[in-house]
Amino acid sequence: MFSAVRKEASRGHSSLRDVFLRSLSTASPLLDSLPLSKNADSTVLVRLPEQLWGHPVSLSSQTVQSVTGGRVSKIGVVREAFQRHDLPAPSLSNMLKGLSDRSVAVHASLRDQHNRVVVDEYACGPDGDYHLISNSTDLFRYLHGEDVRVSFVPHLDGPFNSVRAGSNTATRTLKQSTNEVVMVAPTAFGFNPQAAQDNSFMNAEAPSSGVTETVLKEFSALYHELTEVAGVKVNLWQHSGTHDTPDACFPNNWFSTHPAGEALGGVAQPTLVFYPMKCPNRAAERRADIMGFLQTKGYSRVLDLSGAEAASPPKYFEGTGVLVNDRMNGVAYVAISERAHQDLAEKWAEEMGYK
Structure with a gap:
């Protein structure tokens, strides 16, 4: 509820709505976080300051708040699946940009299977730290699951004449010994x-x-x-x-x-x-x-x-x-x-x- 979030902000924490509005502002963007909605329980996509090389089972509140600017209920940690270890990781702003509530622009290069990006989702627990609830979800599957409209663009500085993301996932009967x-x-x-x-x-x-x-x-x-x-x-x-x-x-x-x-x-x-x-x-x-x-x-x-x-x-x-x-x-x-x-x-x- 926004009332609860505003109360939290009065104790020195930014509300999710504030984070959301700042992320859409060109004057003071949060380059390493992107709220997917202004709703209080919405996920905030983040790029952590240090590469973790996977998905640890928990993250400290200090680590999360250093990139979100405040306490949030859920985060989605974004990481490249196949980038060489010695190359610098791009900032979140070079990959995605918030357009409006539950609508984002995504750099078209991320559709290439060699440039895949995955999301690890964490929820804030009673101890204040963030605990893993899902991992290694393809970025586009994740956004679809969050009911976020995706537009692919050749660059992220607009204008956004774009194509709505679709699913071309092929299906076949599972034949593996495990799924x-x-x-x-x-x-x-x-x-x-x-x-x-x-x-x-x-x-x-x-x-x-x-x-x-x-x-x-x-x-x-x-x-x-x-x-x-x-x-x-x-x-x-x-x-x-x-x-x-x-x-x-x-x-x-x-x-x-x-x-x-x-x-x-x-x-x-x-x-x-x-x-x-x-x-x-x-x-x-x-x-x-x-x-x-x-x-x-x-x-x-x-x-x-x-x-x-x-x-x-x-x-x-x-x-x-x-x-x-x-x-x-x-x-x-x-x-x-x-x-x-x-x-x-x-x-x-x-x-x-x-x-």
């Missing part, structure tokens, strides 16, 4: 010298700078097929050079998920498994933000094998990089190697009810 996955975009993909020491399939020469761009285009095309054609929900993350995880786009090596009833009932309860990795920069892919998110997905059991990295001697078992699972019949196939220790293979099979 929800985790993906890490290769935004900082590169040659991994640690893995190359004993991986004969890797080229010893560091790739050219153009390889990352090529891989990102291939990855964005895959993302498009999964989300727009197959209808798969993708929980999307990114990584940067500071993570020092050049192979982060292969998260299946360090975790796997298993629903109750898998393997002819061998998996008795929903289970999340973490695996020990041979290379330190592969082990570093087990990021706290991604692990925290996974543990919000309803897995009542966590089987953590990663401690075997510190054993003497260390043992490794790199997830579905070394495992081929017949989930229906409870049969697992493993080729024993430096990255697939027999002791851990047997332990995994026993714990998971496989043979």
